[in-house]
Amino acid sequence: MSNPTSNYGWQMPTATDLVTDLPADFEVFGQAVDTALMDLKGGTTGQVLKKNTNADMDFVWGADAAGMTNPMTTTGDIIYSSSGSTPARLGIGSSGQVLNVAAGIPAWTTVSSGSMTLLSTTTLSGASTTISSIPTTYKDLKLVCNSWGPSTNAKELKMRFNGDTASNYVVAYVFEEFGVGATPASSESQTYLGFAYATRASNTVTNNNFVIDLFDYASTTTAYRLGSYVSNYLRSSNGAQTMTFGQTMYKNTGTAITSIELFPETTSNQTGTVLLYGVN
Amino acid sequence: MHTIKIVNVTTGEETEREMNADELAQYKKDELQDAQKLEAETTAEAAKTAAQAKLAALGLTADDLKILGL
Numbered sequence: 001m002s003n004p005t006s007n008y009g010w011q012m013p014t015a016t017d018l019v020t021d022l023p024a025d026f027e028v029f030g031q032a033v034d035t036a037l038m039d040l041k042g043g044t045t046g047q048v049l050k051k052n053t054n055a056d057m058d059f060v061w062g063a064d065a066a067g068m069t070n071p072m073t074t075t076g077d078i079i080y081s082s083s084g085s086t087p088a089r090l091g092i093g094s095s096g097q098v099l100n101v102a103a104g105i106p107a108w109t110t111v112s113s114g115s116m117t118l119l120s121t122t123t124l125s126g127a128s129t130t131i132s133s134i135p136t137t138y139k140d141l142k143l144v145c146n147s148w149g150p151s152t153n154a155k156e157l158k159m160r161f162n163g164d165t166a167s168n169y170v171v172a173y174v175f176e177e178f179g180v181g182a183t184p185a186s187s188e189s190q191t192y193l194g195f196a197y198a199t200r201a202s203n204t205v206t207n208n209n210f211v212i213d214l215f216d217y218a219s220t221t222t223a224y225r226l227g228s229y230v231s232n233y234l235r236s237s238n239g240a241q242t243m244t245f246g247q248t249m250y251k252n253t254g255t256a257i258t259s260i261e262l263f264p265e266t267t268s269n270q271t272g273t274v275l276l277y278g279v280n
Numbered sequence: 281m282h283t284i285k286i287v288n289v290t291t292g293e294e295t296e297r298e299m300n301a302d303e304l305a306q307y308k309k310d311e312l313q314d315a316q317k318l319e320a321e322t323t324a325e326a327a328k329t330a331a332q333a334k335l336a337a338l339g340l341t342a343d344d345l346k347i348l349g350l
Contacts, residue, residue, distance in 0.1 A: 126283035133290040266311035
């Protein structure tokens with residue numbers, strides 16, 4: 001050991017000091033140690049020793065900063081702030097889930113992907129066909145009508161929802177007959193959705209296909225439920241191909257659409273196949 | 281009588297039957313509405329044909345009117 005000590009420079013007796021000088025030498029040594037360790041004295045229960053300045057041996061007793069109680073219990077847990085600064089545990093989600101926000105806090109959620117579910121395949125017949133008890137658990141409905149046809153020429157396809165015969169239907173469309181040009185038209189405050197130029201011709205038609213998307217059909221609050229449709233048919237008499245692009249609106253009477261009636265103009269029956277899909 | 285078909289999506293049950301009194305009453309309303317609509321369309325079509333004949337008598341076509349912005 002070096003003398004004075006290598007780290008603190010405390011002076012100790014030397015080998016040549018007289019024995020009678022030892023008490024005085026130890027006083028010098030002891031006082032130096034006492035002074036150096038002065039800051040370690042004191043403190044109260046629970047306090048922690050902290051550096052007071054950057055100077056050597058300069059410490060101060062202080063209160064222990066409140067620590068966080070660990071809420072985690074399981075592998076994969078995540079801590080988030082709940083109720084201000086209260087730590088809370090979020091357990092691990094399942095495979096494929098992503099971290100999202102629900103009601104203002106983090107939450108693991110399953111990524112929703114688009115899908116279509118075939119709800120029914122219906123052969124149209126008679127003066128009217130109603131597809132009823134449609135679940136309201138989807139975002140939209142898609143109705144695909146293949147080879148629709150009236151038993152009498154020049155009859156259009158019509159549609160009603162929930163048996164509603166009030167003037168709650170609006171349709172606007174543009175139809176294009178090749179070689180003739182495009183023509184816009186609309187019908188407001190109708191007691192049904194009529195798809196005149198989507199399905200009707202003045203003579204026999206074939207390949208009459210019709211697809212309509214009914215958006216937000218389960219809403220009970222949206223003022224109008226919107227629809228969008230496309231169709232085509234072929235006049236067998238002259239081979240003219242006609243296409244129609246249209247929009248529909250159905251006034252919301254406070255109930256979800258749970259039934260769709262398809263029917264031709266009166267004095268005619270109908271044929272064709274309808275596929276109804278629920279869309280998410 | 282007129283036949284209607286009802287398909288229950290939830291149960292898959294299909295029913296075909298004759299229209300009841302209420303449905304038949306609505307059918308009659310629709311029939312009257314269809315007749316009025318057809319008459320209106322026929323009248324409009326006749327008026328269109330007559331107008332085209334008048335144009336032709338003047339040596340004009342509908343395209344000529346479009347060119348003039350009419």
